[in-house]
Amino acid sequence: MVREFTHKNEWAVILGGSSGLGLATAKKLAKHGLNICVLHRDRKSDMSRIENDFEIIRNENVQLLAFNVDALHTEKRAHVISELKENLGSAGKIRIFVHSIAKGNLKPMVAEDESTQLKNDDFSLTINAMAISLYDWVKALFTAKLFADDTRIISFTSEGNQKVWQNYAAVSAAKVTLEAITRNIALEFAPYGIKANCIQAGVTDTNSFQRIPGSETIKNHVLKTNPFKRLTTPEDVANVVYLLSKDEAKWINGSIIPVDGGEHIV
DSSP states (O other): OOOTTTTSOEEEEEESOSSHHHHHHHHHHHHTTOEEEEEEOOOGGGHHHHHHHHHHHHTTSOOEEEEESOTTOHHHHHHHHHHHHHHHTTTOEEEEEEEOOOOOOOOOSSOSSGGGSOOHHHHHHHHIIIIIHHHHHHHHHHHTTOEEEEEEEEEEEOGGGTSOOTTOHHHHHHHHHHHHHHHHHHHHSGGGTOEEEEEEEOOBOOHHHHTSTTHHHHHHHHHHHSTTSSOBOHHHHHHHHHHHHSGGGTTOOSOEEEESTTGGGO
């Protein structure tokens, strides 16, 4: 195992890092020597499992900061950034920032019970949480001068950016917005050495995916049509986040990168 980031005082900041793609990414990057800062929002009943996962990260002999806070809350964000500045000191920098927030409304546009129908506020909440918050965090960390000279910004999109799934309208709109924000970060922050890309993960059996109405039907379809006849795993995605964090990936910028075993071509 190559630990190219060991002793460099470089960090990965991961929003949504206690499960799914975010947790797999935290574990992978820790194996290569990056210190990890995780933000997550979980119930006390889940903390035993989460602490076990965090202990795996600590056992990689890296530093781990974990905040069980609402990453969308302005004051909480300011507190976390203050704590980060204190822990990083004058020499520490953020090498990679990963946005893995899955908070949105999965409601139908048309339903007999109007109270369950998708409304304007549902779009606003979902787009803010899953897209605009990327810019809020990037801007705040940039202003705090915590980014390295060659920082990588990674966010996660899905085929729902183009394909129509039942009850997915608000999340679909958020994914399209996320991609647009990522492209503009890639352009406007490039003079400061910052690169930004989206990973379009294939269907991955995470808790977030299981909340999508009809997820079992989607999963069974992918198992039949994916060239490798399997789902994408969180580890598949984490491996590509790691690849994008390497020096050799510094010329990849503003891209939507499918990580799905070819799922998107069939």
